[in-house]
Amino acid sequence: MADRSLLILAAACAGAAAVYVAWGLQGPYGFILSLRATRLAALAIVGASVGAATVIFQTITANRLLTPGIVGFDSLFVLIQTLLVLGLGGMGYAALPAFPKFLVEILCLCAVAVALFASVLRAGSSDMTRLVLTGVILGVLMRGLTGFVQRLLDPTEFALAQAATFASFNSIDPVQVAFAAPILILALLLAWRLSPVLDVALLGRDGARSLGVDHERLTMAALAVVAMLVATSTAVAGPVTFLGLLAASLAAAALPHWRHAVLIPGAALTGALILIVGQFLFERLLGLQSTLPAIVESLGGLVFLVMVLKRRTA
Template sequence: MKFKPFAYLLSLVVVLLSLFYLLNNYATMTDYIWRLRVSKLTAYIVIVLAIVPSTFAFQTLFRSHYLSPNVLGMDAIFSLCQTLIFFIGSRFMNREVGTLTTSSFLINLVLMLFFSALLYIAVRPRQLRERFDESLLIMLGLILSQLIRSLTTFMQVIMDPSDYDALFSRLNPSFQRISTTLLIIGMVIVLIGLVILFKYSSVLDVIKVDHDTAASLGINIQKVTYQLIFIIVLMIGTSTAIVGPLTFLGFMIANITYQYTQISHHWQYFIIGSLLGLIMIIGGQWVNESLLNNHYNLSVIVDVAGALMFFTLLFKGGRAYQTQ
């Protein structure tokens, strides 16, 4: 199916699912439930628009459909920051830690940006003729992420059990806990990030073909990579702070888009992928709330499905490699 008819069809499905979600049990709906559903629906849109386009850009920069931006350690930084807040607040300040505040949200983003900047500085080419080593960046990200997780686990072990229970609920991704204040900040960040990603979509089209071709056309690969990593970290960090780390959502949507659509431009990937993500999240949450009575955590289902897709693609790739 061509891009425009397919995009219109997906948009219609998104609108219908949004109406089903908002108007479910309309006769018994109160003003509080209506406001809650509107805020949650807005959060779903912000999360999908933050994760899916940034995943497409990240996979193009690092030339692999198997990667997710979380390999840079965003979830590890989030866990460390939240653990520090609970650990310091309960152990040294003798006070309970409530919901995620704007200050802790901004601290999360600053730490994520600082961490990604350190990674980039560590592996950036020292001379102009050298190429950017993406594999070294990913390897460093994975190693440092494991170090951060070990430090986080150490602090969690010596925490008070009641504080750890509260922290555990904070660290697990959930589409039920939505902060209106963080949502407004997230909307601004994601909107700015989308504008920049769409601006760079034609550059990403060239980079996807070949880095040497992009360099011969005058594209500064190092500069573009650094700028886009900055935007990707901002967007992934925003979605992580709002609902928690969703490792496989962007990966799953991106690979579905690659395999079952016939499009080649990144701006088309951004639109189709975002619509597919909205259908998955809004539709899944509507089924969970209206038919399953919230007995299941949608984020867990998404991660399990994404992990199964990852191993399926890995297996197919290995079989294809053996038959060549």
């Protein structure tokens, strides 16, 4: 049953991808194809990593309203990048070999995110809304700090760093996509290995602990995986806040199963599907190049509001 839903989702993704690549294809084929394939890969990577990250994050925070983006994971990544620019200087930063640089950034994000959010989670475990608001303000703080550090840079370095702070699928760097893909696959594999324990974590901290789960360790591991996923998507496309909420809620509604082994790939596929179909609609059919992030974010925001208002009656 669950496997079939996943297969249908995967087929839908593949179909959307094929249509996206093949629609109105004209020569020069080689050039257009590689351009479209790169963008397609970027969309799929961002959608998948954000979708999967959100499901995991919602489980360990026991809150269906959160995404890593809302609490500032991606802003943290941008902040780390900016700090690196500040520390190494614009020239030094640009001169670093790309792949090790990316790895260092991901490792930094994992370390900082685990340290920061694990302590917040521990402090606020009894009071969910306060935790959410804390996360949101942390996100604002990260963005503020990023803006602050950017102002400390020289104007040339400033331009370099600022390009990273807006979500966009227009200027995709094929090299980044090539780095991001293996990291995404690695992170998804780790997530898949965690999924049985994440199922138990749905019982809540105490419930899981009474069944012998080391909740602290699980939280750390899950946060590290989330950080990897967020770093991947942010590096490719910049920060996205609400897409994950859209993907996770749609996946939860579409899939007949709550098990993470199904839910995580399901949300990943849903996220990818949303972005591919959305990009196809806006780029090919409506001719609006840069609209997709704004629309997806607004839709996700609306999902958030609806969920809050519905919770009132629940």
